[in-house]
Amino acid sequence: MSDWTQKLPEAAQEYIAGRRLDEVECLVSDLAGVAKGKAMPASKFGKQKYFHLPNSIFAQTITGDYADMPDESEFTEPDMILTPDFSTATAVPWTADITIQVIHDVNDQQGNPVPMAPRNVLKRVVKLFNDQGWKPIVAPEMEFFLVARNVDPNMPVIPPMGRSGRRAAAKQAYSMSAVDEYGKVIDDIYDFAEAQGFEIDGIVQEGGAGQVELNLSHGDPIDLADEVFFFKRLLREAALRHDCFATFMAKPIEGEPGSAMHIHSSVVDLKTGKSIFSDAKGGETEAFLHFIAGMQNYLPAVVALMAPYVNSYRRYVPDFAAPINLEWGRDNRTTGLRVPISEPAARRIENRLPGMDCNPYLGIAATLVCGYLGLTEKKLPRPEVTGNAYIDSDELPTNLGDALDLFSDCAPLREVLTPEFCDIYEAVKRNEYKEFLQVISPWEREYLLLNV
Known part of the structure; x- marks a missing residue:
């Protein structure tokens, strides 16, 4: 050797x-x-x-x-x-x-x-925490769809055929029999992950037809972003072995929920190894509230990183279990910022805004940089929402063009992420948005061709 x-x-x-x-x-x-x-x-x-x-x-x-x-x-x-x-x-x-x-x-x-490299962007954000004596911890949740092979972009995406000979059904969240329908794909996912040394925290059926959620254990942000980067290749290859596709589009199937990459974040003190979100008695600290406030104040400006394509915004619609707000709440899945049930040492904040179509390095960097700015600015968040937060909100951009405008205009983010990265990212996304606007959709032909 x-x-x-x-x-x-x-x-x-x-x-x-x-x-x-x-x-x-x-x-x-x-x-x-x-x-x-x-x-x-x-x-x-x-x-x-x-x-x-x-x-x-x-x-x-x-x-x-x-x-x-x-x-x-x-x-x-x-x-x-x-x-x-x-x-x-x-x-x-x-x-x-x-x-x-x-x-x-x-x-x-x-x-x-190179400041434009996404992994370097995340490294820069992590270093900002380290320079303050902090260590960020993250845990991503990966949602994706297994779909039938789609070789004609003009044809809608449909669920895959299960081992029963029937297509995967929707509205079967957490169903073990639904997971069993494509058990051979899941078996290969586990085998590939084991060969690669990756630890899967769990696999569950989500609400969409053929939609799966895969959870990873918490850890270092760069390590976890690397794993998501690798996992996307792994999942595609496992699906192809069984005559279907794994897709990470935010909204691949009309009428079905979208796919998110929820990101759980916490911060520990480098010297003590203890969470800065919990005090000695197990209560919530001001730092915990500052982190939430930073996310509320800056997440709109980084939506362009967490929802990077025109399709991403099809996920931000009411009634499809998607966050369309910047509210926060304890154990409340209707809020964009959820505080899960946990022991004080594991107190964390779940950002439910990123789509699975985002670059994992940039999605995690976007989440952490908002929290970092909150910790340094030391502002307080809005009051917690204890009821249903699924309401229309005008705080988040609803299309890529508006998201890029907010991204471009946020000076604190440009300073942290570097102007070099922000400029090239915006240029690439403006180009993609312009290309999309030149495509005429079936909806336009169906309803406008002879009616207007």
Whole structure:
């Protein structure tokens, strides 16, 4: 076994033990959360310390087009230096040969972190907490749909065929028999996760037809974002093995609930290891309330990060179990900010706004940066809502264009996330929004063609 393989995590070493490692996939996340990079023979990977990719990968839209860089005079596509973060190395158990994948750190040629890289954005936010003597802890919940293969974009997405020979039914939340309908996919998800060294906290049937929720254990924000990034690949591959798709669209099926990535957040003191949200007697602290206030004050400006596509806003509608408010409440799922039942040491705040279509690094960064600004500004939140908070609200943007306007105008966020990142993110999303507005939908043809 060569020296570099000794740097791999235990699960990756166990995966390749006694076998010839064929290939290494060198990965980074682009703005959309899509894996970009290179695959190379393991023998070559072991001989090089880094590789190059142009910085234009962060200017590419979801359609494959390229957004106009904020300063086109500097758009010469210089190479970035990508070095492996061996702590992220994990198996790729669905390939025919023996392969591992490794997330890479992204620096410029002077050795500085590239500010446009989503993982670097999250690292910057975590460092802000660390500099104050705090450590943020997160736990993401991943909702997604298993759907029948859809090879024609003009055809609606439909639920998959279950093992009973019937299509998955809606309104079966928490049903074990509903999960059993696509049990073979779930089995592969568990097998792949075990090979990759990932711990799944639980899998449940959600309210939509073929909709599943997968929970991850709490931990370091960067580690958990890496896991979600890996899990999206894992889930797609598990579904393809059984003739269906796993989709993370916020709203893939008309009339069904959307898919969220709820993010639970807490903060501990670096010196004591104890939660700053709970006092010595187990009560709520002012820091806990400040964190909530920061989320109420700044979440509208980061909706563009948590709901990054035109489809994302189809999830923000009443009566579909989606948060459309910035209220907070204890054990209240009608609020956008929920405080789950917990012991004082595990007191946390659940942000129910992010969609599963968001980049996990940016969704977690957006959540934490709002809480961080609240902790530093030390304002108090609005009173807790104890009743039904499912009411129309004008606090949140209802389309991508309005969300980008709020994102662009928020000076405190631009300072924390860096203008370089904010400018390129806005440029990419404006480009995508403009492309969408040029597409004529079936609804328009159905109701406007002969009626107006």
